[in-house]
Structures are given as structure tokens and as C-alpha cells.
Amino acid sequence: MQTRALIFDVDGTLAETEELHRAAFNAAFRARGLGWHWTKAEYARLLKTTGGKERIRRFIVERGEDPACFDIAALHGEKTGLYVSMMEAGSVPLRPGIAELLQGARAAGLRLAIATTTSRPNVDALIAAALGQPADQVFEVLSCGDEVAAKKPAPDVYALALHRLGLPPSEALAIEDSRNGLLSARAAGLACIVTPSLYTMAEDFAGAHLVLPDARALDIGALP
Ligand code: XBP
Ligand code: MG
Secondary structure, three states: OOOOOEOOOOOOOOEHHHHHHHHHHHHHHHOOOOOOOOOHHHHHOOOOOHHHHHHHHHHHOOOOOOOOHHOOOHHHHHHHHHHHHHHHHHOOOOOOOOOHHHHHHOOOOOOOEEEOOOOOHHHHHHHHHHHHOOOOHHHEEEOHHHHHHHHHHHHHHHHHHHHHHOHHHHEEEEOOHHHHHHHHHHHHHEEEEEEOOOOOOOOOOOOOOEOOOOHOOOOOOOOO
């Protein structure tokens, strides 16, 4: 086996977090009296733009308004605070098989990393709530959205995770739930296993090493 590290996406892959993100965006819009509300259908469309700040900007442009008239960074900062509070209050379970996969991978001597477009506080809150441990004790490397110039589907966040691991792409494997994530991993030279999530299940995963229903179906002994 050549694979020495598993690099995980977060939203949709470790857990079905997007409904909590949507609730946090809507709560931030309410708190600012903006009168905006993202329905599930609208969010499914907007999710094609990765990154919360980029998603808000696109929404404003689509409304025919000028993004320069809004403090998107502050609005998004408020959304992140609300998401973290909501996660602390309610938590979101890890997807089936994820906890076992993390444990099994560690036991098999694989290194664990994160490559996500989401903000770091969101990752910390999810892992603390779901596993009761700091994220940087579970994952040796964490590469997050705001650390790179271009978010997925650009390769930057996977390239950064590989750089921090000190590994070539041939020695790591990405685990994703979305087409944008798959494209990002492939553009960084990584093989990628996709476990589609609620918001991504209708997407095209051509180019994936494997498409599996969830992490329970992932056999560590059969990795490339
Ligand atoms: C997830 C995202 C994120 C979250 C929100 O994509 O696009 O933007 O929806 O996070 P992926 P922030 O799973 O491909 O990484 O609001 O912190 O950006
Ligand atoms: Mg994802």
C-alpha cells in the first residue's frame, strides 16, 4: 500500500453540517435585519459556490445589488460565531463509519489531515462536539479555507495539506462528498474516494477512484 495519509473534507464528508450552516447564515441575516432567507432549494444552488463569504457575495450580485455596499467579512464572522454556538448547543453527529475509519486508519499507521473550504472555528467546534477532543489532536494537519487564495475546486487547499504533510500526492488519498471537492483533490494530483452527501448526491463524480455510500464501505486494506 502506497497510501500514507488520508486527507478529509469536512462539510458533507465528516458530517452532514450544511443544514446547520444554512441555519447560521439565516440567523446572521436576521440579526442584521437584512430580510434575506435561504431555503433548502436556494441553498442547494448556492452551495455550488464554495466558501461562505463567496456564497454571500454571489447572492448579493444575483439580487442585482452592489457587494461593496455590504460588510461581507463582518456578516460572515457573525455567521461563524452563530454556527459555533449552535454546534456547541446541539452538535451534529459524524456520518456513519467516520469515527471507526479515523480509528482504523490510525491503527494502520496512516496519517490524518483535513482540507476544507470551511473556516477553522467550524472544524474545531464539530470535532470537539462529536469526538470530545481538540481537532488538532485528531488530525496532524488542518488546512482551511481562509488559508488559501482560491477555494475548491482550485487545488490550493489540498496542495497546502500535502505540503504540510511533506508528502507527494501519490502517497495520500482524499475523501470528499462533492464534485467541487473531487475536482480540487484531482487538480492537486490526488486519488479521491467520494461518499456523496444529502446536498451532493445528484452530482457527477467522474474521475473518482471510488464512489461509496458512506465510510462504512471503505476498506483500509484495499486502498491504492
Ligand atoms: C463546504 C463549504 C463551506 C460551508 C460554510 O464545502 O462550501 O463554505 O458551507 O463554511 P467543502 P464557511 O465541503 O467542499 O469544503 O461559511 O466557513 O465558509
Ligand atoms: Mg464537502
